Amino acid sequence: MIVNMSDSATAEQIEHIIQRIREAGFQPHVTRGTERTIVAAVGSGGRRHEIEALSVAPGVDNVVAIAQPFKLVSRQTRPHPSVVNVRGVKIGGPEVVVIAGPCSVESREQLLETAHGVKQAGATMLRGGAYKPRTSPYEFQGLGIEALKILREARELTGLPVVTEVMSTEDVDLICEYADMLQVGARNMQNFALLRRLATAKKPILLKRGPSASVKEWLLAAEYLLSGGNDQVALCERGIKTFETGMRNTFDLAAIALAKELSHLPVVADPSHGTGKQSLIGPVSRAAIAVGADAIIVEVHPCPERALSDGPQSLDLAQFERVMRSLSSPLRAVLTPARA
Amino acid sequence: MIVNMSDSATAEQIEHIIQRIREAGFQPHVTRGTERTIVAAVGSGGRRHEIEALSVAPGVDNVVAIAQPFKLVSRQTRPHPSVVNVRGVKIGGPEVVVIAGPCSVESREQLLETAHGVKQAGATMLRGGAYKPRTSPYEFQGLGIEALKILREARELTGLPVVTEVMSTEDVDLICEYADMLQVGARNMQNFALLRRLATAKKPILLKRGPSASVKEWLLAAEYLLSGGNDQVALCERGIKTFETGMRNTFDLAAIALAKELSHLPVVADPSHGTGKQSLIGPVSRAAIAVGADAIIVEVHPCPERALSDGPQSLDLAQFERVMRSLSSPLRAVLTPARA
Amino acid sequence: MIVNMSDSATAEQIEHIIQRIREAGFQPHVTRGTERTIVAAVGSGGRRHEIEALSVAPGVDNVVAIAQPFKLVSRQTRPHPSVVNVRGVKIGGPEVVVIAGPCSVESREQLLETAHGVKQAGATMLRGGAYKPRTSPYEFQGLGIEALKILREARELTGLPVVTEVMSTEDVDLICEYADMLQVGARNMQNFALLRRLATAKKPILLKRGPSASVKEWLLAAEYLLSGGNDQVALCERGIKTFETGMRNTFDLAAIALAKELSHLPVVADPSHGTGKQSLIGPVSRAAIAVGADAIIVEVHPCPERALSDGPQSLDLAQFERVMRSLSSPLRAVLTPARA
Amino acid sequence: MIVNMSDSATAEQIEHIIQRIREAGFQPHVTRGTERTIVAAVGSGGRRHEIEALSVAPGVDNVVAIAQPFKLVSRQTRPHPSVVNVRGVKIGGPEVVVIAGPCSVESREQLLETAHGVKQAGATMLRGGAYKPRTSPYEFQGLGIEALKILREARELTGLPVVTEVMSTEDVDLICEYADMLQVGARNMQNFALLRRLATAKKPILLKRGPSASVKEWLLAAEYLLSGGNDQVALCERGIKTFETGMRNTFDLAAIALAKELSHLPVVADPSHGTGKQSLIGPVSRAAIAVGADAIIVEVHPCPERALSDGPQSLDLAQFERVMRSLSSPLRAVLTPARA
Numbered sequence A, B, C, D: 001m002i003v004n005m006s007d008s009a010t011a012e013q014i015e016h017i018i019q020r021i022r023e024a025g026f027q028p029h030v031t032r033g034t035e036r037t038i039v040a041a042v043g044s045g046g047r048r049h050e051i052e053a054l055s056v057a058p059g060v061d062n063v064v065a066i067a068q069p070f071k072l073v074s075r076q077t078r079p080h081p082s083v084v085n086v087r088g089v090k091i092g093g094p095e096v097v098v099i100a101g102p103c104s105v106e107s108r109e110q111l112l113e114t115a116h117g118v119k120q121a122g123a124t125m126l127r128g129g130a131y132k133p134r135t136s137p138y139e140f141q142g143l144g145i146e147a148l149k150i151l152r153e154a155r156e157l158t159g160l161p162v163v164t165e166v167m168s169t170e171d172v173d174l175i176c177e178y179a180d181m182l183q184v185g186a187r188n189m190q191n192f193a194l195l196r197r198l199a200t201a202k203k204p205i206l207l208k209r210g211p212s213a214s215v216k217e218w219l220l221a222a223e224y225l226l227s228g229g230n231d232q233v234a235l236c237e238r239g240i241k242t243f244e245t246g247m248r249n250t251f252d253l254a255a256i257a258l259a260k261e262l263s264h265l266p267v268v269a270d271p272s273h274g275t276g277k278q279s280l281i282g283p284v285s286r287a288a289i290a291v292g293a294d295a296i297i298v299e300v301h302p303c304p305e306r307a308l309s310d311g312p313q314s315l316d317l318a319q320f321e322r323v324m325r326s327l328s329s330p331l332r333a334v335l336t337p338a339r340a
Helices: A013-024 A048-056 A106-121 A145-158 A169-178 A192-196 A215-227 A254-261 A271-275 A276-290 A316-324 A329-339 B013-021 B048-056 B108-121 B145-158 B169-178 B192-198 B215-225 B253-262 B271-276 B276-289 B317-326 B329-339 C011-023 C048-058 C109-121 C145-158 C169-178 C194-199 C217-225 C253-262 C271-275 C278-291 C315-326 C328-337 D011-023 D046-056 D108-121 D145-158 D169-178 D192-198 D215-227 D251-260 D271-275 D279-291 D317-326 D329-339
Strands: A001-004 A027-032 A035-041 A060-064 A084-086 A090-091 A097-101 A126-127 A163-164 A181-184 A206-209 A233-237 A267-268 A295-299 B002-005 B027-032 B038-042 B061-062 B085-087 B089-091 B095-101 B125-127 B161-164 B181-184 B204-207 B231-238 B267-271 B295-299 C002-004 C027-032 C035-043 C060-064 C085-087 C089-091 C099-102 C125-127 C162-165 C181-184 C206-207 C232-239 C267-269 C295-299 D001-005 D025-031 D036-044 D060-064 D084-086 D090-091 D097-101 D125-126 D162-165 D181-184 D205-208 D233-237 D268-269 D297-299
Touching: A001 A013, A001 A048, A013 A027, A013 A035, A013 A048, A027 D025, A027 D036, A035 D025, A035 D162, A048 A060, A090 C162, A097 A106, A097 C027, A106 A126, A106 A316, A106 B169, A106 D251, A126 A145, A145 A163, A145 A169, A163 A169, A169 A181, A169 A192, A169 B169, A181 C125, A192 A215, A192 A267, A206 A215, A215 A233, A215 A254, A233 A254, A233 B276, A254 A276, A254 C253, A254 C271, A254 C278, A267 A276, A267 C328, A271 A276, A271 A295, A271 B271, A271 C253, A276 A295, A276 A316, A276 C253, A276 C278, B002 B013, B013 B027, B013 B038, B013 B048, B027 C027, B027 C035, B038 C027, B048 B061, B061 D090, B089 B095, B095 B108, B108 B125, B108 B145, B108 B317, B125 B145, B125 B295, B125 D125, B145 B161, B145 B169, B161 C217, B169 B181, B169 B192, B181 B192, B181 B253, B192 B215, B204 B215, B215 B231, B215 B253, B231 B253, B253 B267, B253 B276, B253 D271, B253 D279, B267 B276, B267 D192, B271 B295, B276 B295, B276 B317, B276 C271, B276 D251, B276 D279, C002 C011, C011 C027, C011 C035, C011 C048, C048 C060, C048 D025, C089 C099, C099 C109, C109 C125, C109 C145, C125 C145, C125 C295, C145 C162, C145 C169, C162 D001, C169 C181, C169 D169, C181 C194, C194 C217, C206 C217, C217 C253, C217 D084, C232 C253, C253 C278, C267 C278, C271 C295, C278 C315, D001 D011, D011 D025, D011 D036, D011 D046, D046 D060, D090 D097, D108 D125, D108 D145, D108 D317, D125 D145, D125 D297, D145 D169, D145 D329, D169 D181, D181 D192, D192 D215, D205 D215, D215 D233, D215 D251, D233 D251, D251 D268, D251 D279, D268 D279, D271 D279, D271 D297, D279 D297, D279 D317
Parallel strands: A097 A126, A097 A295, A126 A163, A163 A181, A181 A206, A206 A233, A233 A267, A267 A295, B095 B125, B095 B295, B125 B161, B161 B181, B181 B204, B204 B231, B231 B267, B267 B295, C099 C125, C099 C295, C125 C162, C162 C181, C181 C206, C206 C232, C232 C267, C267 C295, D097 D125, D097 D297, D125 D162, D162 D181, D181 D205, D205 D233, D233 D268, D268 D297
Antiparallel strands: A001 A035, A001 A060, A027 A035, A084 A090, B002 B038, B002 B061, B027 B038, B085 B089, C002 C035, C002 C060, C027 C035, C085 C089, D001 D036, D001 D060, D025 D036, D084 D090
């Protein structure tokens, strides 16, 4: 880290910073310019926050961090891509994984029809919400344990591993009994109590990027999981909040490439939340694969206009089949090498 | 709600929408234009999500919501401002409340020195973190229950009621024993499991606005608390995420005025997180009061450059005194009527 | 458009709105709900702004626009994709066009080396700045007319048509003499004086999206060109400003698909400005083609670390060749049908 | 500037950077850490862009700028606040200036009624658009020279100096004949051709912040004016674009305090565009003064619901009088010292 002294810093103030850098466990290294002096804090064993706080010490203009703050998720720590194994389905391997299913489990019939349909169209994992985070308390909140049982039944019938969202530390054990992968929703990306609890769970985690989380913050959220003992983590880009109102979110496809450059973790793309618009799911799914996503997760409902949640961005089964065909073998064959 | 048919919608498609609006519990009302037809869903007892999902029905261009989705927090429901009573300190009354204290409780000495100092300067409530949400798992995470005990001691010695953050449903009971007001942090604003639990707590809640939450989403988060039974809720604006990097956040002062126009709940302003810059705390605190904030919450530390968290935005005690003097009686006297 | 009356609107206020809608050239159509009344302004010949201004009339809650405000650029007006012909190179046709070249023309040698290099690698158009918009007045501002002459020479030698930016109405005639396509830079997207002047130019226009322009505003900027008489317009997505600082901009790839759904105009993708990062140009170029872009425009410099502008996001010639190979025939063959 | 080498940088790569820093006119200064090496470019006479471009040199991780890029607008260059004199009205002096008038000049009657009304209520300058930047080509574009003549007449009758927007270099001479201050609109903040032309105009400039411009970019736009010879520049904050849709823009009041900390230029606040909502103009105007604005500029129209532009955010004369009373002497007396 670098402490950038102001033009008018006195020798005494510079000396104070040198002293404080030593106290924080770093070696100070001074560069005196014609106009200003900078003091680097060198070494890896020191306490970063003590250097950050020096931005308010007398004579200091600002403090600049040089190294990335994450460690275990970094490509520098582990240069080869990680593979997350969800009951045999490998996210991060040579095949692009397709996860599909309804936003919410609404009934046994609705889920089973969807599960069979998406499997037939080529999906290899099933999604479905049991506990739903909803902006308004008056919206459908999910069927809870009843939905978990239906999901388990769907897995037994179709063989598709199941991912479902966990919203609370209190539900972790229960959901682990039923699901094969636990999703941390975008709005819980920095629910650190939940992350710490999931770090000790024995299931892989799908970690959605928060709607206003930078890639760095997203990787640091994953760092909570890895540093707590769970390295079966797939990141999921699902769009960020911007001024654009023509789509539900701004789908940050380039962030998928950036995350894969910075980290060894696999990345899943969620075109349904990323755009919020049925008609865009096809093109942005193709773009997600082209940019290097290891999987896509798509909302599918037998009758979107009757969905209890996320209808406007859900595909019906016929639409999903068409999207799948547009992603089919030749394209994936061509794109997969390009991803390597 | 209004269903806006596309130019090419057929009579059959329009009839289908009319039928679906009836099924959802509303009365349909059709307006045929020269180019397009719109169908309003009239009434208050229907299921809104069923109308929203019609955006993907054949022949529909989009669906527009007319009424606000929140109820109990609305000024239309309760026209007079609410007052939140925190152990006798009234947020939302004629006096502007000043809440001050360190980001984190770091030690008994640090907190007691701060508590006495801010009281002497005129603060009427004490803040201090026991459980800290931190972007990185390698940063200081708070002293936990030890901090709660120190906070209680500070309250006994100074008489200042205490507000501290709760990060997990599992900590609610414990924190209720020690603190007078529970803070929901910005990153937990849409942690709905936590909101539902706090709706049944017997303490007032300070609900921070999420860094990418619209005012509407913020009010809906409060609606979780009120609809669950807790109407002792103060909103807290603490800055939103934008492209501007010159400050930690963009402090949305106008949103304070907007929130007070839409809702009866009192609003607290947090200039420390709102700007992240010591030198701006004074001017933006004055602006917050001028725009109608009912309270301000300010980070104060005996030695910001040694703070374990948020040093760059913390005031030392002398700086806090100067800010308080700049807000003192004449200004507040003048501003308070203007707020009415 | 729909005028949404407040709950407490009086019969007199509603009558006033009905009257004003008639004055503005629309037919009023009233829907009385259980709680509130809405009045639609029906017809296409009226004055929209007069209805918008009613949002401040007594008893009005808000005014909601239903129809899109653009006309000539709309798919509803012209359902088939437009093709922009730049001296024989067709943007919007079955082939994906690749435009490449340096950010700025720095010297005859630099440009000619680049032009020959990108042509050999497969580019079909040449870019190069003569007049440069620079954030600081102390940065390199371009070689002006000297650069235009060099660009013309490069075209003569390579046959590649040339696109260059125009920053001022006063330069339009001059640049039209030398270049084959005129670029409106992102920061000038709403320079309406410039747009009006270019509407009468006899050259195709490359219209970059402003860094904070919604897709709707971008299409309305294009509407200035078409309504003024120039329908040879290609849109260009080059990234928007968001909170994310890990890349120069947030590259809004989904907006390419959205723009093509709303408009018949072809869309060019600029991965260089879209990400600002050399290492991401390859993956996001592939994604741009997959999502439906008709062309990509890429910054290439013989020695990026010596570039006078945009070095960090420029490819050198060897890197550009590698990117081109990754986009080459099989991929493009597969992707091109998918775009249809 | 600091060149941050990657962990794996070789001695040869570091040597190359040292050499390139010398070539760019700086002295290199090397700090070798335990994990990585940084090389500072020391001195003030070098070419910054050559260092920036090193971010793509082999072995380099990134390049960090330390010093601010602006000079003449900086407080470090000129520590005392500048005063902009508009025909005797001083922006930046001890008195808060109030500029008021319609968005557009629509007719002689409309403007004169407004001018007399705002003067009576206490405004000391008049605003009014003659050339209007409009998002859609189908909206009212201003009366042009006819409006300029009406503005001059209003000045003669009321004595209020006049500010009006200039959209094109071609209009500068004409507008200088009629107006006392020229406004650069938000969408033209980085129209560098226009800025360069205005740098040689003999009139003061009101420079609006672009909707996605950082404070740094805004100051660099002003730097174009000062470095070109015009130091009569007032900055104007008018809101930025964010995800929040409850108001037209997010009014960045804290940026006013930040701009005044970084620069000696006076800052004007525009609550009309800043919020887009009539009902919020009063509170945010008070906040703007409290945070340190030197002036406010407010849209006023005799009948907002009939305004040809910006009706929803315009005050009528009675509303403007009420806002003025709420800002009146006692408040301003108290606040003015606080601003010093």
